Amino acid sequence: MNTDPGTLKITLLGTGMPKPNINAFGTATMIEAGQERVLIDCGRGTVIRMSQMGFATGHTDTLILSHYHSDHYAGIFDLLMTGTMQHPHSNRGGPLHVYGPPGVTDIADGAWIATRPDRNIRVADHEIDPEHMRIIPHEYSEGVVYEKNGLKIIAIEVDHGEFIDIAYGFRVEYNGHVFVHSHDTRYNENLIAQAHDADVFVHEVAGAPADLMAENQKVKLVIDHHATPAEVGRVFARTKPRLAMLTHLVLLPPDEFTIDMVMADLAEEYDGIVLVAEDLMTIEIGKNISVIPYNHGARPG
Numbered sequence: 001m002n003t004d005p006g007t008l009k010i011t012l013l014g015t016g017m018p019k020p021n022i023n024a025f026g027t028a029t030m031i032e033a034g035q036e037r038v039l040i041d042c043g044r045g046t047v048i049r050m051s052q053m054g055f056a057t058g059h060t061d062t063l064i065l066s067h068y069h070s071d072h073y074a075g076i077f078d079l080l081m082t083g084t085m086q087h088p089h090s091n092r093g094g095p096l097h098v099y100g101p102p103g104v105t106d107i108a109d110g111a112w113i114a115t116r117p118d119r120n121i122r123v124a125d126h127e128i129d130p131e132h133m134r135i136i137p138h139e140y141s142e143g144v145v146y147e148k149n150g151l152k153i154i155a156i157e158v159d160h161g162e163f164i165d166i167a168y169g170f171r172v173e174y175n176g177h178v179f180v181h182s183h184d185t186r187y188n189e190n191l192i193a194q195a196h197d198a199d200v201f202v203h204e205v206a207g208a209p210a211d212l213m214a215e216n217q218k219v220k221l222v223i224d225h226h227a228t229p230a231e232v233g234r235v236f237a238r239t240k241p242r243l244a245m246l247t248h249l250v251l252l253p254p255d256e257f258t259i260d261m262v263m264a265d266l267a268e269e270y271d272g273i274v275l276v277a278e279d280l281m282t283i284e285i286g287k288n289i290s291v292i293p294y295n296h297g298a299r300p301g
């Protein structure tokens with residue numbers, strides 16, 4: 001553990017996609033910098049992953065959503081509702097602030113109605129403050145979404161497909177350190193333009209064999225919303241991060257596109273080191289960059 005207070009700490013809680021998978025939950029990334037704690041995206045199982053890292057459900061009261069595919073916010077009810085309980089494992093102690101593109105008000109309004117039955121029971125039992133079960137919506141557009149105590153989170157408009165209006169990646173800055181996460185996007189010039197000088201650049205990727213794409217419209221449609229391995233290689237080659245990493249691997253069956261195939265295609269465009277993200281991996285950007293897997297050195301339990 002890096003004890004330098006100027007360290008930017010990132011925990012990849014979920015690195016998966018919509019397909020349920022015990023090893024790769026929906027996207028969720030905890031950002032910690034000094035006293036600041038911000039969660040970006042809240043996919044399926046986020047609260048479970050938080051508890052594995054020793055984070056109470058109320059570890060943060062700030063959530064930023066990249067876009068509205070379910071694998072990026074399906075876990076929000078658990079975070080919202082369980083976080084109200086006054087136990088060491090919860091204890092948010094206030095409403096949940098959710099920053100999102102247009103649509104975030106619908107989530108806040110809908111959640112207030114959908115959580116009412118649970119809220120009524122717990123209020124009757126004098127268990128919670130009902131206001132803690134409220135989402136305070138903050139609509140954002142491209143630019144600075146969050147800036148506090150030296151932590152700056154900048155939304156970068158990306159391109160997640162023709163009909164997906166609208167999706168963002170993020171540039172996180174703290175104490176001279178830079179972390180960039182593409183979230184879901186195709187090859188995108190705006191992201192490349194704003195991903196300069198990154199210490200760590202995490203990019204999504206999707207692949208399918210060429211013949212499968214040619215004959216299967218469904219596969220082609222999915223791949224069209226994402227970046228191919230060669231495209232991601234080009235993104236890394238143009239932005240030159242100190243460390244490049246892949247996440248949100250959409251490797252489509254039935255003829256699965258393997259990780260070896262991803263790396264081979266990517267290597268056509270990029271000759272640097274590329275890591276593959278996994279759930280519960282911690283990235284610390286301080287004096288050096290350390291990437292610590294959850295089961296480091298066969299962690300007990």
Ligand SMILES: [Zn+2]
Binds near residue numbers: 017018072184
């Ligand atoms: Zn996704």
Ligand SMILES: [Zn+2]
Binds near residue numbers: 067069
């Ligand atoms: Zn998406």
